[in-house]
Amino acid sequence: xxxxxITKAVFVNRPNRFIAEVDIDGKREIxxxxxxxxxxxxxxxxxxxxxTEPGTADRKTRYDLVAVRKDNGILFNIDSQAPNKVVKEWxxxxxxxxVIPEYKYGNSRIDFYxxxxxxxxxxxxxxCTLEIDGVGYFPDAPTQRGVKHLQELxxxxxxxxxxxxxxxxxxxxxxxxRANISTxxxxxxALDAAKAAGVEVLFLKCHVEPDSxxxxxxx
Numbered sequence: 327x328x329x330x331x332i333t334k335a336v337f338v339n340r341p342n343r344f345i346a347e348v349d350i351d352g353k354r355e356i357x358x359x360x361x362x363x364x365x366x367x368x369x370x371x372x373x374x375x376x377x378t379e380p381g382t383a384d385r386k387t388r389y390d391l392v393a394v395r396k397d398n399g400i401l402f403n404i405d406s407q408a409p410n411k412v413v414k415e416w417x418x419x420x421x422x423x424x425v426i427p428e429y430k431y432g433n434s435r436i437d438f439y440x441x442x443x444x445x446x447x448x449x450x451x452x453x454c455t456l457e458i459d460g461v462g463y464f465p466d467a468p469t470q471r472g473v474k475h476l477q478e479l480x481x482x483x484x485x486x487x488x489x490x491x492x493x494x495x496x497x498x499x500x501x502x503x504r505a506n507i508s509t510x511x512x513x514x515x516a517l518d519a520a521k522a523a524g525v526e527v528l529f530l531k532c533h534v535e536p537d538s539x540x541x542x543x544x545x
Contacts, residue, residue, distance in 0.1 A: 327411045329378040329392065332537040337375045337394065346391055348375060357389040361404040363466045365455060368394045368402055376536040393536050402455055402497045403532075403539040409453035409494035410437055416530060416541045422447075434478055448482045449490040450475045454503045462495050462503035462529075468510040476516040480523035491520065492528040496539060501531055 335348040335355070343362045346369065348355055357377055359365075369375075373396070377389035392405040410427070417425045422440040429439035431448060440447040452472065454462040465472055479489035493503040505514035521527060531542040 327408055327415060327540065328538045331379050332392075333377045333379065333389065334536070335375050335377055335389075337369055337373045337391075338371060340369055345387065346375075348377070348389075348391070350377075355389065356387055357391050358385075358387045359404075360390045360392055361406045361455065363404075363406075363455065365394075365404055365466065368396055368404065368455065370397065373397065378537075393534065396457070400457065400497050400499060401534045401536070402457075403534045404455050404496065405539070406453055408496065408539045409451050412494055412532060412539055412541050413438065413449070413451050413492055413530065431482065432478065434474075436475075436478070436482075445488055446486070447488045447490060448479060449492055450479060451492050451494060453494045453496050454500075455496050456506065457497055457500055460500060462493065462497075462500045463506040463509075464493060464503050465506055465510055465513060469513060472510075473512055473516045476513075476520040476525070479525045480520045483524040489520075489525045490528055491517075491525055492530055494530045494541075495532055496534065498533055501529060503529055 335350045338347040340346045346357055346359050375391055376393040378392050379389050393403050395401050422442050424441040426439045429436045436448045437451045438449040452464055454464045456463045456466040482489045505517045507514035533540050
């Protein structure tokens with residue numbers, strides 16, 4: 327998954343979860359942050375960030391902030407729309423007979439429905455942007471929506487589906503994601519219950535560049 331254009335900047339501050347102030351070659355600019363999570367360990371004043379310019383008409387901001395370099399030197403993609411795009415690319419290499427994004431199931435929309443032979447799959451996708459000592463954690467802010475998705479997947483297993491939760495790791499060097507129970511204990515409990523019900527958990531390792539997020543071949 328690649329961005330058409332990319333601009334380097336320096337992060338200044340984040341007045342709210344939707345916008346940030348950055349410095350582009352000495353000029354201050356308000357940009358859209360494509361991640362409503364906290365990212366407090368990433369977006370630190372003075373850090374390097376990368377912006378993309380969608381060029382969409384009638385936008386309030388010219389740029390979207392999509393990547394940041396953490397103080398440990400690791401580059402993170404923080405675009406919350408990127409994981410589903412990467413998973414769609416990855417699924418196209420996995421031999422499924424059918425892949426349908428945004429699949430209506432019950433009262434919800436599941437990220438992906440797949441078929442392979444007689445097997446039917448439902449998959450939810452979560453992007454991981456929180457890293458602590460080489461381990462990924464999710465979520466970085468409480469997510470009742472995430473709990474609901476896990477409960478839906480658990481129900482789907484009882485209806486005969488193979489249910490999958492895929493964590494897209496939006497940084498290099500991390501191969502595992504754990505429930506961030508210190509931030510949201512309920513998500514950790516829901517994840518344990520979903521796994522006990524037969525939900526499979528996948529970790530999709532990725533390589534990050536300022537202008538791209540790509541799944542690692544062979545994973």
